[in-house]
Structure formats: structure tokens, C-alpha cells
Amino acid sequence: MRLPERQLAVLEAASATDERTVAEIAAETDLKPETVAGAAFDLADEGLVEVGSETDETLALTDEGRRYVDAGLPETRLYRAGLDAGADAEPVSMGAVIGEAGLDGPEVDIALANFARKGFGSVDGGELSVDLDVDPDADPEATALDALADADGEGLDADALDVDEAVIDQLDSRGLVAVGESVTRTVRLTDDGVDALMTGVEATERVGALTPELLASGEWRDADFAEYNVEADAETARGGRKHVLRRTADRVKDVLVGMGFQEMEGPHADADFWINDCLFMPQDHPARTHWDRFALDVDRMDGIPDELMARVEAAHRDGWGLDGDGYHSPWSADFAREVALRGHTTSLSMRYLSGVEGAELEPPQRYFSVEKVYRNDTLDPTHLLEFFQIEGWVMAEDLSVRDLMGTFEEFYRQFGITDIRFKPHYNPYTEPSFELFGEHPETGEEIEIGNSGVFREEVTGPLGVDCDVMAWGLALERLAMLTTGAEDIRDLHGTLADIDFLRNAEVSY
Numbered sequence: 001m002r003l004p005e006r007q008l009a010v011l012e013a014a015s016a017t018d019e020r021t022v023a024e025i026a027a028e029t030d031l032k033p034e035t036v037a038g039a040a041f042d043l044a045d046e047g048l049v050e051v052g053s054e055t056d057e058t059l060a061l062t063d064e065g066r067r068y069v070d071a072g073l074p075e076t077r078l079y080r081a082g083l084d085a086g087a088d089a090e091p092v093s094m095g096a097v098i099g100e101a102g103l104d105g106p107e108v109d110i111a112l113a114n115f116a117r118k119g120f121g122s123v124d125g126g127e128l129s130v131d132l133d134v135d136p137d138a139d140p141e142a143t144a145l146d147a148l149a150d151a152d153g154e155g156l157d158a159d160a161l162d163v164d165e166a167v168i169d170q171l172d173s174r175g176l177v178a179v180g181e182s183v184t185r186t187v188r189l190t191d192d193g194v195d196a197l198m199t200g201v202e203a204t205e206r207v208g209a210l211t212p213e214l215l216a217s218g219e220w221r222d223a224d225f226a227e228y229n230v231e232a233d234a235e236t237a238r239g240g241r242k243h244v245l246r247r248t249a250d251r252v253k254d255v256l257v258g259m260g261f262q263e264m265e266g267p268h269a270d271a272d273f274w275i276n277d278c279l280f281m282p283q284d285h286p287a288r289t290h291w292d293r294f295a296l297d298v299d300r301m302d303g304i305p306d307e308l309m310a311r312v313e314a315a316h317r318d319g320w321g322l323d324g325d326g327y328h329s330p331w332s333a334d335f336a337r338e339v340a341l342r343g344h345t346t347s348l349s350m351r352y353l354s355g356v357e358g359a360e361l362e363p364p365q366r367y368f369s370v371e372k373v374y375r376n377d378t379l380d381p382t383h384l385l386e387f388f389q390i391e392g393w394v395m396a397e398d399l400s401v402r403d404l405m406g407t408f409e410e411f412y413r414q415f416g417i418t419d420i421r422f423k424p425h426y427n428p429y430t431e432p433s434f435e436l437f438g439e440h441p442e443t444g445e446e447i448e449i450g451n452s453g454v455f456r457e458e459v460t461g462p463l464g465v466d467c468d469v470m471a472w473g474l475a476l477e478r479l480a481m482l483t484t485g486a487e488d489i490r491d492l493h494g495t496l497a498d499i500d501f502l503r504n505a506e507v508s509y
């Protein structure tokens with residue numbers, strides 16, 4: 001026969017002639033009492049042992065009972081004080097004796113009632129006499145209390161306390177002891193148990209985990225399963241997880257689509273025409289020199305509509321509209337057709353507003369993109385050579401700065417950011433222009449999170465748009481810094497990315 005280890009230990013510790021208690025077997029086998037009890041019931045199911053139980057009355061001192069163990073029962077204190085005052089010879093005044101006995105409040109009544117009940121003496125007309133034949137030290141109630149106190153707070157088996165049931169009832173009704181019950185389980189070997197031990201019982205192996213094979217074969221029924229240690233350190237299992245930035249980008253897209261925007265797409269490497277010229281950036285603007293621009297050694301871009309090119313050139317040379325004034329600086333179509341990595345996704349806005357991408361647009365319209373841009377910046381905690389820009393624009397009649405601010409407030413509120421600030425700014429292509437700032441949740445610093453404005457006539461005119469267009473470029477990484485609390489953009493992406501941070505960061509909104 002095979003039995004789980006614990007059952008075997010209990011079987012071997014049990015006796016056919018004596019009932020052994022679970023506590024005894026637990027001590028002998030070094031198993032926990034509840035483990036022994038569990039194993040004993042399993043063995044009883046197999047008919048190998050009999051489990052019996054005995055219910056015993058247990059007694060424990062209440063707080064009041066414990067107080068009297070130290071101070072003496074109130075009636076005893078009254079008797080002693082009376083004796084000291086000579087109340088064995090002649091009655092003495094109650095008042096003085098009570099004071100001497102240190103009795104106070106309800107204890108006075110308790111003392112008087114029990115003094116009379118136990119025949120310690122008598123009280124008559126406010127005077128107390130004590131009976132000399134009484135030995136308060138032999139008072140069974142006091143003795144029982146002392147015995148319980150010696151049991152040191154642990155419940156005592158009433159049988160072990162050699163006192164009358166009546167005394168216990170009395171102490172119980174006085175509220176000096178608490179009467180409870182304890183069940184002692186006993187185990188005795190049956191004849192089958194003896195036979196089994198004689199023929200030999202082996203311990204089954206400990207099973208660490210339930211397997212499909214154990215289930216299929218039915219072996220699980222007899223298997224001895226190891227207990228789980230739920231406190232043991234376990235290896236952290238890491239599943240794949242979307243990058244913090246990707247999660248933020250997805251959320252941004254959801255929010256903007258929810259606000260009625262459509263998504264734009266377009267080339268990362270684009271003609272300077274779309275990146276700069278359409279935006280009324282003079283061709284000799286410092287940002288357009290080779291210092292700031294990632295120029296690509298590829299052919300110039302073809303396919304830019306001639307009329308559009310001519311209108312943009314006209315705006316640069318002579319301005320747009322009646323009061324317009326251009327830059328009067330050199331302008332070359334060849335330079336406009338040169339290709340570079342886009343420094344902003346406003347190139348996409350130009351493509352869409354011009355109607356080259358998508359259809360001719362009638363107001364109102366809302367477009368956005370969340371795409372990568374490239375800048376020859378110096379790396380620092382808030383700058384990378386490439387980052388994601390949240391581009392967007394709204395085309396409508398009569399837009400104002402309020403519309404722009406309201407749109408940002410609504411957008412950032414979706415990310416729990418309710419304290420963005422605006423600062424007047426300058427862009428060659430917008431008037432008015434605003435930079436946006438948000439407070440970093442960890443450092444409390446104001447960080448720039450975006451740039452925005454209302455496109456100038458010199459931009460919208462040549463594109464063929466004759467209503468207002470408000471537009472912006474927001475940095476996705478900066479938004480992620482605000483929502484995750486990252487303090488260095490390089491923790492988020494690039495070769496120095498902080499893997500632990502990326503694994504654990506919560507994107508909150």
C-alpha cells in the first residue's frame with residue numbers, strides 16, 4: 001500500500017490499544033495539529049484509523065476575575081477589614097469598614113451580597129459582625145480563581161481543576177470566569193490499520209504540480225501534493241508590452257478622432273517646398289541652412305504643381321494680399337525641390353491644405369498626425385534628434401485665439417492635464433503664435449509642450465485656402481513625460497532608454 005507521507009506518519013504514530021490525541025501525534029511527528037487532523041480524517045476514510053472526539057469544558061479568568069486574584073474577592077476584603085476593626089467581638093460601623101477594605105462603587109454591593117451568602121458574618125442596622133469560625137483562605141471560589149490564574153491565561157480543562165460544579169457555576173454567574181468548550185480529537189488504529197502496517201506501507205512521492213497526466217490517469221487521487229508557499233519569491237514573468245510612447249500615441253489618436261479629427265499621412269523625407277517654403281520660411285532662414293537640416297543626397301522632388309510653386313514664390317518675393325510685403329530675398333525653385341528629413345510634420349498640413357493630398361477641402365475641417373520628425377538638436381534631457389510630433393489643424397470661418405486655447409484645454413484634459421499655460425511666441429508662418437507649457441509632475445518645472453498659432457495669409461493664400469486655419473505641433477514625448485513622470489526624454493527612447501522604467505511605467509489618463 002502507498003500513502004502520502006503525512007498520512008503514513010500519522011498511521012505509524014497511532015496505536016491500536018490507546019487513543020492518542022492529535023496534539024500528542026503532532027508533537028511526535030513534528031507536523032502541525034491541523035495537518036495531523038486532516039491526515040487522520042483521510043486515514044479514517046480508508047478505514048485505517050478511527051477518529052474520536054471528546055468535548056471538554058474549559059475555563060478562563062475574565063478581567064474582573066483576574067483583578068480579584070490580585071486584590072482578593074470583595075467579600076473577603078470586607079471580612080478581613082471587619083476582623084481588623086474588631087467586628088468579631090462586637091458589631092462595627094459599616095462605613096468605616098468599607099473604607100478600610102478599599103471597596104468602592106459596585107464592589108460594595110458585590111461584597112455585601114457574597115459576604116452574606118457565604119456566611120462570613122452579618123450586617124444589621126448599618127453595623128457589621130464577622131464570624132470567627134470562617135476561614136476565607138479556604139473559600140472554594142478564591143481557590144478556584146487562584147488555580148485558574150496559575151494556568152496562566154490559557155483555558156484550563158474543568159476536570160483538571162478539582163472543584164465542584166456548583167463553584168464553577170457560581171463563578172460563571174458572577175462573571176469571574178468564562179466557560180468554553182474544547183474538542184480533543186483522538187486517533188486509534190483499526191484492525192485494517194494494523195494489517196496495513198504489518199504488510200508494509202510506502203510513502204507516495206510528493207507532487208509539486210498537477211499535470212494533465214495525473215488527471216488523465218486518476219493518480220491525482222492518491223498523490224501527495226506539496227503545499228504551496230505563497231510567500232516564496234518567484235521569478236517575474238514579463239510579457240511583451242506596448243512601448244510607453246506607442247501607448248501614448250495610440251491614446252492621442254483616439255482622443256483626436258474623438259474630437260472629430262481625421263488622420264494625415266505623408267513622407268518623412270520631403271521637399272523643402274513642403275517643409276519650409278509653403279510656410280513662408282525665407283530661403284535664407286537660419287533654420288534652413290545645412291546646420292539644422294538633415295539634407296539627403298537624393299534627386300530633387302518632382303511633381304509639385306507649377307501654379308502652387310508660382311504662388312508660393314510670389315508670396316515670398318512680394319507678399320500676399322493688398323498690404324502684403326514679401327522678403328525681397330533670393331528664391332530658388334531648385335532649392336525648394338531639395339529633399340531633407342522633415343523637421344516638423346507641418347509639411348503634411350501643407351500637403352493636405354493645398355489639396356495635393358486628399359481632396360480640395362471645404363471648411364470646416366480638422367486634421368491631425370502623430371508622426372516622427374527629425375532635428376539636428378543637441379541631445380539633452382528634453383531634446384532628441386528625432387521625436388514624435390502631434391500635428392493638427394482646424395480650418396473654419398472666423399477662428400480666434402479662444403478656439404485655439406479651448407482646443408488645447410480639451411485635448412490635454414483627456415490626459416488629466418488641466419494647468420497648461422500659453423506664452424506669446426513668434427513663428428514666420430503664424431500670427432498670433434503661442435507656445436504651450438505644462439508643469440512636470442515630479443520636478444514641478446514648466447516644460448514646453450508645444451507650439452501653435454493661426455496661419456498667416458502668406459501661408460493660406462498661396463495654398464488656395466480662404467478661411468482661417470489654426471494649427472499646432474505638440475511633442476508626444478513631452479506629453480509622455482507629463483503623464484508618466486519621466487524626467488529625461490532619453491529614458492523613453494534611444495540607446496539609453498531605461499528598460500525598467502519602460503516595463504513599469506503607467507501611462508495615466
Ligand SMILES: N[C@@H](Cc1ccccc1)C(=O)O
Binds near residue numbers: 453472
Ligand atoms: N511647426 C511648429 C509647430 C506649429 C505647427 C503649426 C502651427 C504653428 C506651429 C513646430 O514644429 O514647432
